[in-house]
Amino acid sequence: MTRHPEIVFRTLAMPVVFVMLAIGFHFFLRGHNAPGGGFIAGLIVAVTALLARMALDRRLLRLEPKTLVPIGLLIAMITGVFPMFFGDAFLKSAHGHTHWPFVGDFEWASAALFDLGVFLVVIGTTLTIIELLAEDSREENS
Amino acid sequence: MNLLSLPILLPLFSGAVLLLLPKRALRTLMALIAAILTLLVDLSILRTVLRGEVMVLQMSNWPAPWGISLVADGLTGIMLALSGLIALLTVMFASSSLAHEPRRGQSKTLNQLRERFGFQALLQFLIMGVNMSFLTGDLFNLFVAFEVMLISSYGLLLIGNELPQLREGFKYVVVNLLASAVFVVAAGMMYGLVGTLNMADISVKIAEYSSSHGADARLSLLAMMLALVFATKAAVFPLGFWLPSAYPVPVAAASAFFAALLTKVGVYSLIRTFTLLFPQEQLIHTILLVLAAFSMLVGAFGMISQSRWRHTLAFANISSIGYLLMGVFTTGSAGMTGALYYLIHTVLVIFCLFLIAALGEKIAGLKYTVEGHLNSYPWLGIAYFASALALAGIPPSSGFIAKYSLISASLRAGGTVNNWVAAAAVITGLLLLYATVEIWRGFFWGESHAVHKVVLPRGMTTTTVFSLALVISLAVFSGPIYKLAQRTAEQLMTNEAYTKAVLVEVKTPRIGDPALPTDELEEDTH
Numbered sequence: 001m002t003r004h005p006e007i008v009f010r011t012l013a014m015p016v017v018f019v020m021l022a023i024g025f026h027f028f029l030r031g032h033n034a035p036g037g038g039f040i041a042g043l044i045v046a047v048t049a050l051l052a053r054m055a056l057d058r059r060l061l062r063l064e065p066k067t068l069v070p071i072g073l074l075i076a077m078i079t080g081v082f083p084m085f086f087g088d089a090f091l092k093s094a095h096g097h098t099h100w101p102f103v104g105d106f107e108w109a110s111a112a113l114f115d116l117g118v119f120l121v122v123i124g125t126t127l128t129i130i131e132l133l134a135e136d137s138r139e140e141n142s
Numbered sequence: 143m144n145l146l147s148l149p150i151l152l153p154l155f156s157g158a159v160l161l162l163l164p165k166r167a168l169r170t171l172m173a174l175i176a177a178i179l180t181l182l183v184d185l186s187i188l189r190t191v192l193r194g195e196v197m198v199l200q201m202s203n204w205p206a207p208w209g210i211s212l213v214a215d216g217l218t219g220i221m222l223a224l225s226g227l228i229a230l231l232t233v234m235f236a237s238s239s240l241a242h243e244p245r246r247g248q249s250k251t252l253n254q255l256r257e258r259f260g261f262q263a264l265l266q267f268l269i270m271g272v273n274m275s276f277l278t279g280d281l282f283n284l285f286v287a288f289e290v291m292l293i294s295s296y297g298l299l300l301i302g303n304e305l306p307q308l309r310e311g312f313k314y315v316v317v318n319l320l321a322s323a324v325f326v327v328a329a330g331m332m333y334g335l336v337g338t339l340n341m342a343d344i345s346v347k348i349a350e351y352s353s354s355h356g357a358d359a360r361l362s363l364l365a366m367m368l369a370l371v372f373a374t375k376a377a378v379f380p381l382g383f384w385l386p387s388a389y390p391v392p393v394a395a396a397s398a399f400f401a402a403l404l405t406k407v408g409v410y411s412l413i414r415t416f417t418l419l420f421p422q423e424q425l426i427h428t429i430l431l432v433l434a435a436f437s438m439l440v441g442a443f444g445m446i447s448q449s450r451w452r453h454t455l456a457f458a459n460i461s462s463i464g465y466l467l468m469g470v471f472t473t474g475s476a477g478m479t480g481a482l483y484y485l486i487h488t489v490l491v492i493f494c495l496f497l498i499a500a501l502g503e504k505i506a507g508l509k510y511t512v513e514g515h516l517n518s519y520p521w522l523g524i525a526y527f528a529s530a531l532a533l534a535g536i537p538p539s540s541g542f543i544a545k546y547s548l549i550s551a552s553l554r555a556g557g558t559v560n561n562w563v564a565a566a567a568v569i570t571g572l573l574l575l576y577a578t579v580e581i582w583r584g585f586f587w588g589e590s591h592a593v594h595k596v597v598l599p600r601g602m603t604t605t606t607v608f609s610l611a612l613v614i615s616l617a618v619f620s621g622p623i624y625k626l627a628q629r630t631a632e633q634l635m636t637n638e639a640y641t642k643a644v645l646v647e648v649k650t651p652r653i654g655d656p657a658l659p660t661d662e663l664e665e666d667t668h
Contacts, residue, residue: 066161067161067162069158069161070158070159070160070161070162071162073154073157073158074155074158074159077151077154077155077158080151081151083202084147088203089144089199089200089201089202089203090147090151090199090201090202091201091202092202092203093202
């Protein structure tokens with residue numbers, strides 16, 4: 001893949017990528033209490049990575065997207081299993097408040113880690129599928 | 143500690159790790175360890191539920207109708223133990239067969255690539271889906287389990303990209319997606335109508351409603367939709383058209399696992415649906431009973447029409463689904479007892495026959511038309527003879543005991559439909575005998591002309607011997623196993639123990655009720 005020939009697309013892509021990453025991050029965090037969460041954030045970030053790839057010919061990730069799937073699965077699973085070691089039920093979420101300097105009161109929940117796992121799995125799967133399709137069509141074109 | 147989540151978590155964990163491991167030997171070791179551990183957990187669950195207990199795990203401690211419950215009664219225990227056994231044998235067989243060429247005249251690289259692209263990991267995810275659908279006590283979660291199972295089975299069916307795989311895989315995906323769509327719609331309608339998706343809760347609410355209001359067409363429609371979905375998955379006669387061409391195309395280990403367990407997940411779901419949720423829908427019971435008779439006959443005729451190893455056995459699978467449904471939908475616990483014994487029998491026998499077919503394909507290619515292999519491969523012949531007797535239901539085998547109890551239960555239940563179904567079962571038995579003799583005549587019997595001597599990989603033969611030992615021990619220990627089936631069938635006749643165990647903590651939801659996790663509810667509102 002080379003840089004996209006359309007100059008408008010190429011120039012706009014850079015700022016849009018950053019905005020989209022920020023939106024993805026925002027959706028990831030708000031997902032605990034409002035619509036959003038790891039799945040949607042993962043899709044947004046995957047689309048961002050695709051945009052960067054198409055417009056700027058840049059990979060947002062250094063590593064193969066395929067390896068994100070098992071890593072994400074393991075993160076999600078270990079988060080779910082963790083409470084079982086303390087005699088609690090599978091997937092039980094711990095949560096509480098901490099007071100941070102400058103930031104103020106901050107509510108945390110261990111479910112966010114589970115969401116992080118989902119997030120990684122979604123990015124990994126989506127990018128792998130798109131890359132495989134792109135390879136196929138490139139083979140057909142050449 | 144409650145073990146119920148482990149049959150799901152262990153395969154998930156090992157599947158994820160398998161994707162990361164770089165070497166074949168490490169992957170094989172990991173898959174074997176995971177399968178052994180899962181089997182041990184399954185057996186310990188079986189031991190607990192055999193005491194008559196119903197084990198329940200409420201995920202993240204949400205009380206029953208709101209959260210997702212994992213439930214294990216006798217039926218779940220039996221299914222889990224079977225899945226554990228078959229999974230372990232499949233992992234053993236796959237790790238040996240994927241190091242060698244798929245069948246005579248093909249190159250080794252294709253199978254090695256299959257292994258590298260995550261065959262073992264997909265198998266673990268498939269096991270996870272199967273175990274989850276046996277354990278879950280929630281209708282929507284059952285759908286999720288089906289999806290996990292289906293997505294990994296698509297992978298296993300297609301891995302290797304051979305032409306027949308792609309052709310049949312497409313049909314398999316389309317049929318199963320349609321069935322899944324109907325399933326989601328049914329789950330949505332169930333929630334709209336009954337207001338809950340917890341199966342124990344649905345059972346209680348439907349029973350209350352029908353005792354006060356009588357029959358309701360909406361409930362019958364729901365039951366019909368669920369029957370349609372599960373019958374498609376179980377490959378019951380008119381809906382099972384996709385199976386005979388789809389199951390023979392993947393790697394031998396995968397098709398053995400599919401044939402032994404995947405259709406039985408459909409049967410399991412039918413048993414659950416029509417004992418727990420809709421025991422009163424007599425018309426649908428009768429329809430499925432008639433379809434069972436057709437499945438038996440069509441499966442047997444299909445077997446006779448084929449001359450390729452796994453195609454023949456795929457039809458045998460359809461016929462066995464017919465026998466299973468015949469027992470399940472015969473009124474009373476005698477039929478269910480026969481069905482459960484037949485279930486254990488057919489899972490082991492079909493699996494063993496598929497392994498033998500894999501060895502046969504290695505020796506002579508896809509068809510069994512070259513005769514005279516008995517002299518060169520006497521042990522394979524004996525293994526085939528023993529398991530074919532069991533499939534056809536000839537006296538010393540477990541198949542005879544299973545079919546005898548099914549047919550006698552059906553005749554004792556009486557009525558025109560039951561009598562005809564029993565007649566169909568007897569005729570099917572004879573046809574199955576003919577079909578199995580056909581393989582014997584085509585491959586083992588006769589003078590050797592063009593027999594190839596092939597060195598069979600030791601892992602494959604050992605696994606076949608193990609599964610043959612299971613088939614034979616089923617006949618030897620038929621007494622205790624029959625008793626087990628009987629106890630489980632009686633447990634299935636009443637739902638009280640199941641619903642009581644799941645719905646321990648049910649209280650009407652009130653604001654400030656200490657049984658509800660109120661702090662979460664409040665947080666969600668702001």
